[in-house]
Amino acid sequence: MGAAVKSVVMPVTEGDITSIMTVVNRSSFSKLFDEIGSVDQVGIEERVAKFTTRSIKKGSKLWGLKTAVSMVDLTTLEGKDTPGKVASLCQKARHPSSDPEIPPVAAVCIYPFLVKHARKWLADTAIKVASVATSFPSGQSPLELRLDEVRTAVSDGADEIDMVINRGLFLSGEFRAVQDEISAVVEACGDAQLKVILEVSELETYDNIRAASFLAMQVIRSGDFIKTSTGKASGAATLANTQVMLEAIRDFYLATGIPIGMKPAGGIRTAKQALHYLVAVKETLGDAWLNSSRYRFGASSLLNDLLRQIEKERTGAYQAPYYFTEAAESY
16 A cells, blocks of 8 residues: 655744735725725825915905804813813803804814713703714724713713724724724714714825725715814824815715715814815815814814904904913814
């Protein structure tokens, strides 16, 4: 009888697994980019540069500044937040200025444990109570814990939930898992509006930002939002990555008829910046998005600069910063 033939099984190394997963990830991303298209980086950056050169006349400028005030999600997301601080923030949200022509802001955005306090102080207004959730800002705790946080915030009175996606799942090409988690949060929200935070600075490329935008929009509801950032990572909202998301919203709307809102957050501190963002909205999505039901600014320090600029347009003179009540600085 001949000698037995022995099979040799080569051990699989960590490097082999990494190589295999890299190929799988590239395949996942390539397929998605084929479906939704990629981003012309040069074209995006040239276009947003032109937005900053638009000349806005006095009447239009004043309208834009007041509209921006009405779009602010007045935000505090600090470890030292207290019910007293949120009470002050809610008063600022109700009456940003002594000028009765200045509108209230759109929402107050806080941590979940403070929702019941904000609900009490805003109960007689149209100002929304927004809460970050889903293990903000990392999004890394077990899914059921994240969903419990959403349910608790909603039961305490949150009108809106700002969730974060699991960026690790996205960058690993686990797109179905990303969408399944977003869908679970949609269900946990009930009637509360959802804003899906992509944390764009961690997505690395414009193509990835567009891809994550589409993945979210495919599973959220009409009137829900996509949002750039938590405000906790470096390189948060920029006009360019916001433009990538605006164009994704436009393309998704043209394909489906479903309107999705947009919220840039993190690093928008001046009225001049806010006007540039509004120019981008008008020229990309049109007037239907120039209201707080479809567009928000995640900011706090922005509000006082908007008020200063409005006063400047009205009187011709800048007011000192202490002329306005303090706003939180977390964004």
